[in-house]
Amino acid sequence: MKIDLVLKGFIMMNKNTDLYLLSLMIVLALLFSGCRLEKEPLKIGDLSPEGQGSPELPTESPKEQVYEVGDIISINNTILVVLGWDQPPGGDLNPPAAGKKYLVVDVMLANQGESSFNISPVFQMTLKDATGQKYNVNGKANLASGSNSPNGELNPGEVIRGKVGFHVPEDLVNFIFIYEVNLIGLGEVSVNLGPTPVAMDPPTDLNLAQQQEVYQIGDLIEISNLEIQVIQVNYPPGTEIIKPKEDYKFVSVDVTVENQGRSPQEISSIVQMYLKDSTGQKYTFHLGAQSVIDSGLPDDELQPREKIRGQIGFQVPENAKGLVFVFDAEIFGYGKVFIALE
Numbered sequence: 001m002k003i004d005l006v007l008k009g010f011i012m013m014n015k016n017t018d019l020y021l022l023s024l025m026i027v028l029a030l031l032f033s034g035c036r037l038e039k040e041p042l043k044i045g046d047l048s049p050e051g052q053g054s055p056e057l058p059t060e061s062p063k064e065q066v067y068e069v070g071d072i073i074s075i076n077n078t079i080l081v082v083l084g085w086d087q088p089p090g091g092d093l094n095p096p097a098a099g100k101k102y103l104v105v106d107v108m109l110a111n112q113g114e115s116s117f118n119i120s121p122v123f124q125m126t127l128k129d130a131t132g133q134k135y136n137v138n139g140k141a142n143l144a145s146g147s148n149s150p151n152g153e154l155n156p157g158e159v160i161r162g163k164v165g166f167h168v169p170e171d172l173v174n175f176i177f178i179y180e181v182n183l184i185g186l187g188e189v190s191v192n193l194g195p196t197p198v199a200m201d202p203p204t205d206l207n208l209a210q211q212q213e214v215y216q217i218g219d220l221i222e223i224s225n226l227e228i229q230v231i232q233v234n235y236p237p238g239t240e241i242i243k244p245k246e247d248y249k250f251v252s253v254d255v256t257v258e259n260q261g262r263s264p265q266e267i268s269s270i271v272q273m274y275l276k277d278s279t280g281q282k283y284t285f286h287l288g289a290q291s292v293i294d295s296g297l298p299d300d301e302l303q304p305r306e307k308i309r310g311q312i313g314f315q316v317p318e319n320a321k322g323l324v325f326v327f328d329a330e331i332f333g334y335g336k337v338f339i340a341l342e
Contacts, residue, residue: 040075040187041065041067041073041074041075041080041187041188041189042073042074042075043067043071043072043073043074044072044073044074044079045071045072045203046068046070046071046072047070047071047072047081047083047200047201047203048070065190066176066190066191066192067082067189067190067191067192068191068192068194069082069083069084069085069191069192069193069194069198069200070082070083070200071191072203072206073189073191074112075179075181075187075188075189076113076181076182076187077111077112077113077114077115077117078109078110078111078112078113078117078181079109079110079112079206079208080107080108080109080179080189081107081108081109081202081203082105082106082107082108082177082191082193083106083107083108083161083199083200083201083202084105084106084197084198084199084200085103085104085105085106085177085193085197085198086103086104086106086197086199087101087102087103087104087197088102088104088141088144088145088146089102089144090102090140090141090143090144091144094140094143094144096140096141096144096167096170097167099169099170100167100168100169100170101167101168101169101170102138102140102141102144102145102165102166102167102168103127103141103165103166103167103168103175103193104141104142104144104145104147104163104164104165104166105125105127105163105164105165105166105177105193106147106161106162106163106199107125107150107161107162107163107164107177107179108150108159108160108161108202108203108279108280109150109154109159109160109161109280110154110157110158110159110160110206110208110280111154111155111156111157111158111208111210112206112208112209112210113156113210114156114210115156116153116154116155116156116334117153117154117182118151118152118153118154119150119151119152119154119160120151121137121149121150121151121162121164122136122137122151123180124179124180124181124182125137125164125177125178125179125180126177126178127166127168127175127176127177127178128175128176128178129168129169129172129174129175129176130172130174135166135167135168135175136166137149137164137165137166138165138166138167139165140165140167141165141166141167142163142164142165143165144165145163145164145165146163147162147163147281148162148163148281148282148283148284149162149163149164149165150162150164150280150282152282152328153328153334153336155212155334155336156210156212157208157209157210157211157212158212158280159206159208159279159280160276160280160282161202161279161280161281161282162280162281162282173195173196174192174193174194174195175193176190176191176192176193177190177191177193178190178191179191202279202280212338213338214324214338214339214340215337215338215339215340216339216340217230217231217232217233217339217340217341218230218231219339221327221337221339222260223327223329223335223336223337224329224330224335225259225260225261225262225265226257226258226259226260226261226265226267226329227257227258227260228255228256228257228258228327228329228337229255229256230253230254230255230325230339230341231254231255231256231309232254233251233252233253233254233325233341234251234252234254235249235250235251235252236250236252236289236292236293236313237250238250238288238292239292242288242291242292243288244288244289244315245315247317247318247319248315248316248317248318249315249316249317249318250286250288250289250292250293250313250314250315251275251283251289251313251314251315251316251323251341252289252293252311252312252313252314253273253275253311253312253314253325253341254309254310254311255269255273255298255309255310255311255312255325255327256298256307256308256309257298257302257307257308258302258305258306258307258308259302259303259304259305259306259307260304260305261304262304263304264301264302264303264304265301265302266300266301266302267298267299267300267301267302267308268299268331269285269297269298269299269310269312270284270285270297270299270312271328271331272327272328272329272331273285273298273312273325273326273327273328274314274325274326274328275314275316275323275324275325275326275341276323276324276326276338277316277317277320277321277322277323277324278321278322281320283314283315283316283320284314285312285313285314286313286314286315287313288313288315289313289314289315290312290313291313292313293311293313295310295311296310296311297310297311297312298310298311298312321342322340322342323340323341323342324338324339324340324341325338325339325341326338326339327339
């Protein structure tokens, strides 16, 4: 049945009748049920050697299907892969509560659609135990993970990776990780984490139809009435007192931003600028790196035609590959640029 034709027919009815109201409710129910059908998850591959070739042809999935760590799952415009999980101790300054433990899930997501959308672990990711008890994202567990969460705007063709932490009873195992595809709860993915911690390498290619545009150092890039340019990138060694942690390195990005609009614009490097590697892992501002750079951040309220230059510091793994600098021009909207640093 063509729902749009049915809806037009109902609109032609007398809108003051009870029949119209009842009919309209039925049509709306059909529309929402249709949205749900479009958001059923489908397994399109996995991280076994056999699953790393061509993606599987989508087949209809049974309702309430539970996937496994390493499964590559498509749902609506999102691809989701749970790469593993662990139980970080938290250390002396951030231990879990008595009788509890931290459980941290390594998650990769990709945008396979044609428009941007936002990822929010706080609203879209939860755990459940065997009794159905639900556990929300926990800030202290996130801190213990030592990694950024996979949150924020996701452009078409973009991949993001991060760890999501939970605070759970220490004697429980076999949790189910839940990802809800959007904030109104239509469509979700359930992934069985299994009894013991596990870690898998990310997939090398998700076969995304869209490819994000990546600029180069020195390019002048216009976005949202701003012009941004990365001048150069350096790798400061640190000092006797302030050094990168083991197997990590400092990165300094020299950047300029100019306001080409007609009204002032606020620039906050800590909020709007970060790095990503080839797996989508996000690296945000690092205070130690910044103190070694010993120069100002490119932060200011820019008046029309005003320009600012500054350097922002990060800490990344020594073996991180494919580093790109990301500038999020619209903190509360859509619009990012990606600049290759290597």
